[in-house]
Amino acid sequence: MNDHDRDDLLATAVRLRTEGRQEEARQRLLTLAAALPEDAEIAYQTAWAHDVLGLEAEAVPFYVRSLAGTGLSEEDRRGALLGLGSTYRVLGRYEKAVEVLRGGAExxxxxxxxxxxxxMALFNTGEHHEAMRLLLELLASGSTDPSVHxxxxxxxxYARDLHATV
Incomplete structure (x- = not known):
């Protein structure tokens, strides 16, 4: 398969997914992933197609493959780390979720x-203080609420030390 054919087939599958034709997109991506197993972008899109359909367990190997390969854009790499970590969390594999998401956040x-x-994954592993710290830092730095500001x-x-007293 030449690069032009690959690009056209991938673009069609992504378009199908965005149009709500997820199962058709998934089938096309599975065919592409089988033909080009080392293609990180195709693996990422295939993982995403599975995730959208609630097929998290089937998405994992495609996320792993996409992150092991090269050629993902920075945005797709970020999305793959988020997708894999979130998927591990949904599957109850909390320690793996923390590992992937911590690496992604770094x-x-x-x-x-x-x-x-x-x-969220830290909460699931019982690391409540770190989970709360992260959320408070996000709130403090990103909120547009005047009273939070x-x-x-x-x-x-308090994000640094929730046990602190004045």
């Missing part, structure tokens, strides 16, 4: 979604 420190999903310094202080 690689993309400005990504609030990765840190939010990491906080007014108390930003205090929220950031």
């Amino acid at each position: 690689e993309f420190p400005g990504d609030g979604a990765l840190r939010t999903f990491l906080a 007014e108390y930003r310094a205090a929220i950031e202080y």
Whole structure:
């Protein structure tokens, strides 16, 4: 298969998914993934197609394959880390979720979604203090609520130590 055919087939499958024709997109992506098993972008899109349909367990090997390969854009790599970590969490594999999401948050420190999903996975593993710290930091740095902004310094202080007293 030449690059032009690959690009056209992939674009068609992605378009089908965005049009709500998820099963048709998934079938096309499975065919592409079988033909081009080393293609990280196709693996990522195939994982996403499974996730959208609630087929999380089937999505995992495609996420793993996409992250092991090369050629993902920065945005797709971020999406694959978020997708894999979130999928592990949904499947009850909380430690793996924390591992993947922590790595993603370190690689993309400005990504609030990765840190939010990491906080949820940390909650699931009983690491409540770190989960709360992450969420408070996100709230303090990203909220447009005027009253949150007014108390930003205090929220950031308590994010570092929830047991602190004045």
